[in-house]
Amino acid sequence: PLFKDILRNRHNQAKRSVVIRTQNPEATVESLLTFGNLKHAHFTSQDKAYILAEFANEASITKLRQTAGFFSEPNQFPMRSRVLFDTSSRSAKKHRPLPQIDDVNWNGKSSQQYPLMDLLQQEVESLCTRRSLDDSDLRMRFFVCLQLEELLQSILPEAYILPFGSCLNGFGWWNSDLDMMLCFSKELCSPDMTAMQNGRFSNFRMLTETFGSNRMLAQTTLNMVSSLLQLVPRVHHVSRILNARVPIIRFKHMAVNLDCDISLQATDSIKMTELLYLYSVCDPRVRPLMAVIKQWAICHHLTAGGEQQKPTTIGILFMLLYYLQTRSPPVVPTLKKLQSYASTTEMFYIDDTLYGLPSKPSLIPRSQNTETIDNLLHGFFTFYSEFDFKNNAISVIEGSTFSKPADATAVYIENPLSLGLNICRNVAGGQLSNFIAAMKDAASKLEALNVKQETSKKTPLSKLSFLFSTNHDSGNLEPVQISELFSDADLIVDSESNDGKDNDNLTDQVSNQSSHVA
Structure with a gap:
């Protein structure tokens, strides 16, 4: 699908949706049906306390919100929103079949188990x-974007809350934070108000603060x-981070269990999202490769979390x-x-540099490369375990290296949409050494797995479990022979791996806002 179509369709979907705090899910659904037909309903968290429901049309939402009252509580702020509470606790009468409420497989999303499959590629794609x-x-x-948009439109009638980063670029995970930007107009990436309204209004202009x-x-x-x-x-937990290079507001939306950041409109941020989206869909091997490397x-505790001197996920993505x-x-x-596939209407400027991105992914020719995910994964680890990080900087604009600036940090990856900025400027030499050592170890493990496959020896231990294991996980991994690592277990739990919230968006990384991935 086209990037702009995803934005439009999901935005319209949100306009038909409401979130309900429920005491009895079936009773809530039955009550909602009195306002119109439901197209979709699912629980927003594992405790099934909230339901996100989509009606067939917006008129049902309007009717529901108009009839909703307020609690009789002192000191409340009577705001009308799309987050409601169903006071009914009665059992559903079930006079007619009720739409099913989708129960998200939360355990499957966060599971640290990697099922054994015949091929490594199958395990990678499953992950x-x-x-x-x-x-x-x-x-x-x-x-969430629409809820904030409606909040702000009372004072900024043309305000538009645009999601960007991991939720749209194709590389986001289910637990990724939500990055949003406040745009002053629904004309995406058009901060020039004068240019937007030429020919629309009379000779009168609004007086504004500058x-x-x-x-x-x-x-x-x-x-x-x-x-x-x-x-x-x-x-809850609203915090201002206004002194960062790119100021943001951070908060937690409890009804949908999301950590959120909001910043002001920036062309490079949304265009970076669109660029990465094109890369995520131009070849079916890209997303699985990024998933397994991430x-x-x-x-192996190699990405930035509490320590900001490690590579970030966005840095690893551009390495890939x-x-x-x-x-x-x-x-x-x-x-x-x-850029050569983009039309003149798809060209845009960032800091006086002209860029272009084709709006249709179908315009990008399919790769003639036929390598398997296994080979490409092994090649990635080998390539960077031997890469000259000391002297070379990486450019995805040209697909080549260039001489690293004298004052650069251990790793230099050019930000393709903000020339002169280094995506990996935070990486220290010691952390790079750890990263290289881990990649050498990963390449060796993949070679060992390949030997196992060629000799047709049965390996009950899943291949990803072996690849993700560390010496710290299991003290007996290093002393034994490779053949001894495979037991009769179908699954192994990686006790050291974690699927906690990604921390790519901490203050230092916010300065490269266009690089958010998750």
Whole structure:
């Protein structure tokens, strides 16, 4: 699907949706049906306390919100929103069949078990499917965007809350944070108000306050937004991070269990999301490869969390993209090649640099590369365990390296949409050494697995369990022979791996807002 179509369809879907705090799910669904037909309903968390329901049309939402009252409580702020409480606790009468409430497989999404399958590729693709955002995840994210959008439209009638980053770029996981930007107009990425309204209005203009810089505008605007968020039902832990290079507001939406960030409109952020989306769909091997590399890095504690000197997920993603560009033939095109597929109407400027991205993924020719996921994965670990990080910087624009700036940190990956910025500027030399050592070990493990497959020896231990294991996990892994590692167990739990919330969006990383991935 087209990137803009995803945005439009999900936004319209959210406009037909409501979140209900329920005491009796079946009774709640039966009550909702009195306002119109339901197209979809699912629980937003494992405790089944909230239901996100989509009606067949917006008129049902309007009717429901108009009839909803308020609790008789002192000191309440009587805000009308899309988050409601069903006071009914009666059993459903079931005069007619009720729509099923989808129960999300939360355990499957977060499971640290990696089932044994015949091929490594099958295990990798299964992991990717389990971890990736599904329909319910996207519904909840766009719902939050719409709730905030409606809050702000009372003072900014054309305001639009646009999600970006992991929830749209194709590489997000089910537990990724929600990144949003406040746009002053529904015309995406058009901050020039004068240009937008040419020919639309008379000679009269609104008197407005102006600020000395975009940063001051962002700080003042977000300060106002944070105050309003304090009044939104089920929005907690609102915090201002206004002194970061890119100011943000961070909060927790309890009804859908999402950690959220909101910033001011930025063309590079949404265009970076669109760029990565094109890469995620241009070849079916890209997303599974990123999923297994990301999980491997998490299991080995190689990605940035509490320590900010480690590589971030976005850095690893661009390492993968560059590696895939260098294959012969390439698996994915360079940014320069992508631009050649864009029409003149799809061109845009960022910091006076002209770019172009084709809106239709189908315009990107299919890769002639026929390598398997297994081979590409092994090649990734081998490629970077031998890469000259000391002297070379990486560019996905050209699909080549260039001389590393003298003052650069241990790893230099050029931000393709913010030239001069290093996506991996936080990585320290010691952490890079750990990363390289882990990649050498991973390459050796994949070679051992390949030997096992060629000799047709049965390996009850799943291949991903072996790849993700560390010496710290299991003290007997290192002393024994490879053949001794495989027992009769069908599954192994990786006690050191974790699927906790990604921390790519901490303050230091926020300065590269266009690089959010999750």
